[in-house]
Amino acid sequence: MGNLTPAPAMGTTYARKPRGGFLRWALRQRGNVLAYALVAVAVAIALIPYFWMVSSSLKTMTNMFSVPVQWIPDPVNWRSYVIAWHAQDFPRYFLNSGFVAAAITLGNLLLASLAGYSLAKFRYFGRGLLFLLILSTMMLPLEVTMVPLFLIIKRLDWVNSYQGLIVPFLIDGFGVFLMRQYMLGIPKDLIDSARIDGASELRIFWQIVLPLCKPALVALGVFTFREAWDMYIWPLIIVSKDSLRTLPLAISLFMSSYGTAWDQLMAIAVLGTLPMIVLFFFLQRAFIQGIAITGLKE
C-alpha cells in the first residue's frame, strides 16, 4: 500500500516549458483520463464477482433473486454462515486443506532448495542430464498422469489417506528450476570459505545458503501453498471418505447436494476464499512475486 499520495499527473519538466507546454499537458491529461477509465473497468470486472459473493451470502433466500436486484443486502442475514458451517464438517475440511497444503509447501521448499543447491553448486557426472530430467516433469501434468498415478496410489494402499494426498506432490520440477536459478547467483567464494573454516556441507546449506535464498523461498512457498490449497482433481480421485475431504472437494460436493441454497453456498465460498485473501494481504509482494517467477527466463 506504499503509494498513497497522488502521483503528479504529468512529466513536470515538460509542463514547465513555456511553449507548447499547455497542449502537451492537456494531451497527457486526456491520456490519464483514458488510463483511469480503463483501470476502473478492469477493477469493476475483477471485483464484481467478489462483491456479489459477499452480498449474496448475507441475503435472505427471498431476496436472492428479487427484482429489482438488491445489491446491498437488506435485511442482513448472518445465519447462512452458521447454517452452512454446521451443515457439514467444514472445520475438519479446513484443517485437512491447511494440513495438506502446509505439508506440500514445506516439502517443496526443502526438497527444491536441496535439489537446486545440488544442481547449482556441485559438480558431478550426469548433472546436466538430471536437471533436464527434472525439467521434463513439467510436461507431465496430473491431467495426463491421473489414471496410472491413481493405480500406483492404489497399489501403495494410499487411497483415502493423507500420504496419498501429499507425497506425490512433495516436489515439483518448477520449484527445483527456480531454486537452482536463484542459487547460481550465490558466490562460490562464500561457500568455499565456509568449507575452509571447517563447516560441514549440511551446515553450509542451512546457515549460509538457505538464508540467502529467503526471497525465492517466500515466493515459492506462497505460490506452492496457493496451488495446493486449490487442488481439486486429485482429492476428487482418491478421497471418498468424508473425514479426508479437502475444502475444494467439500465445496464442490456441497454445491451438488445443496444446489439452490445460494445463501449458504456463497457463505461457504466466502469462507473458502478468506485464507487466500489473508495470505494475499499479508504477503502481497511474495504472492505477486510467486506469480511473476513463473514467467522467469534465463
Add this chain to the structure above:
Amino acid sequence: MSSAVHAESHTVRRRLRVGLAAKQAMFGYAILFPTIAILCIFRFVPMIQAFIISFSKYDLIHPAQFVGFANFVDLVQDPLFLNSFKVSLIYVVFSVLPVWPLSLALAILFNRRLAFKNVLRSAVFMPVVMPAVVMAVVWTFLYQQDGALNTILGWAGINPIPWLRSSAYALPAVILIGIWRATPYYMVIFLAGLQAIPAEYYEAAEIDGAGHWSSFWNITLPLLRPTSLLVMVMTVIVAMKVFAVPMIMTGGGPADSTRVLPLFIYQTAFEFFDMGRASAMSVFLFVAVMLFSVAQIRIFTRGEE
C-alpha cells in the same frame, strides 16, 4: 617462505582437493536423491504406465488385457472423443487469444504513473486470489437466468442469456471465466517483463520525438519478446489442462458442449472405469502438452551454456 615448502603444500592441497571433490559430488547426489526418487515414482513411472495401459483393456476389477492399438483406433472413430477434442481446441483458442492483448494492455497501464497504483493493481489481481472451486461456484451463481450477469447485461438492453443451460452459451461461459482468471495472472508476468526494460530507452525515444505508439512498437514489443513467447506457451498449456470449472459448473453438458479433454479422461476413468481408453486419451493430451512444454523449457533455458 622457501619455494620448496610452497610447492609441497601445493601438491598436498591438490590431493586434498581431489578427495574433497569426490566427497562433495557424493553430497550433491545425496541431496538430489529425494527429488529424483519422488519424481520417478510419481511422474515418470506413471507416464510409462499410461503408455502401457493405453494398449490394454482394464477396468480395475478384471486383469488387464493386451489389445494392441484397439483403444486408439476406437478413439479416433468415437464421436464423443472427437467432440471432446474439438471442445478443448475451441476452449484453448478462445480462452487464450484475448488474454494476450488484455494482460499486456493492463500491464502497460500499471507500468505508468497512476494514483493509488498499488491498491488498484491489487484489486485487478483479485481473480487470481480466488480458489478455482470457489470461482466455479460463484460464477455458476452469476450465470443464473435471473442472476447478476444477466441483470448487468439487461442495463445494456441485452435479453437474459441462458448461460449454463444452453449448449450454445455454456462453452463461452466457461471460456469467459478462464479469461477472467488468466488476464491478471499474465498481467503480473508482463509487468515483470516491462519493468526489466531500461527507462532510458523510452527517454531517448521521447527526445527523438517518438510518440507512445512508436515507442510501443519499436521498444516495448521487441524487448518483451521473450516474455510474450513464454506467456503464449503458458496460457496454452494451462488452457489444455482446464478441469475444475467445467467439472463443477456443467459436468461436461449440456449436450457435451463443455466436455473438455481432461474432463472426458476423468469421466472415462473414474465414472466408466475404462482405464485403457482413458490412458489412450491421456497419451493424446500428453503429446499436445509436450509440444508446448518443450517450447517453454527451451525459452526457460535459453541463454545458458
